[in-house]
Ligand SMILES: Nc1ccn([C@@H]2O[C@H](COP(=O)(O)O)[C@@H](O)[C@H]2O)c(=O)n1
C-alpha cells in the first residue's frame with residue numbers, strides 16, 4: 480500500500496459586488512471573493528492538496544486562469560475533475576483537514592452544509608472531511624477583510 484500527503488494554500492481578494500462562494504455553498508455577506516473562477520478558496524486548496532499528494536502539479540496547471548472556458552466556473556466542477564484525475568491514477572482519499580482564514584462572517588454555522596456538499600462532490604464520507612476556521616485577530620489582509628485564505632492537508636492511499 481502507498482500513502483502520500485498533500486498540502487494546499489490559496490488566497491482570494493474580497494470585494495463588494497461579488498458572490499461569496501466558500502466550501503461549495505454561497506454565503507450571505509457584504510463582500511465576495513474575486514477570481515477567474517467562482518473563487519471558492521476552500522475548494523481550491525483541497526484541489527491543490529490532492530494534486531500535490533498525487534504529484535500532479537496544481538489547479539492552475541490543469542485549469543488555466545487565462546482560459547475563457549473557466550471564467551466564472553463553479554469550483555465544484557473543478558474538484559470533480561481533480562477527483563477523476565487522481566482516481567485514474569488509483570488514488571483514494573483517506574482524509575482531508577482544512578482551515579479557512581476569514582475575519583468575518585463566522586463560518587462555523589455553515590460547516591455542516593459545506594461538508595455535506597463537498598462529500599457529495601468528492602464521493603467520500605463526510606466524516607473524512609474536516610473544516611475549521613480562524614480569524615487573524617484583525618491583523619494583515621485577512622484581518623482588514625481585504626481577503627480570504629485557506630490551507631488544506633490530505634492523505635491519499637492506493
Ligand atoms: N470566520 C470565522 C473565524 C473563526 N470562526 C470560529 O471562531 C473561533 C475563534 O476564532 P479565533 O480567530 O479567535 O480563533 C474559531 O476557532 C472558529 O471556531 C468562525 O466560525 N468563522
Ligand SMILES: C[C@@]1(CO)OP(=O)(O)OP(=O)(O)OC[C@H]1O
Nearest residue numbers: 514515516518539542543544549
Ligand atoms: C481556478 C482558476 C481557474 O479558473 O482561477 P482562479 O479563480 O483565479 O483561482 P486561483 O486559485 O487563483 O488559480 C487557479 C485558476 O487557474
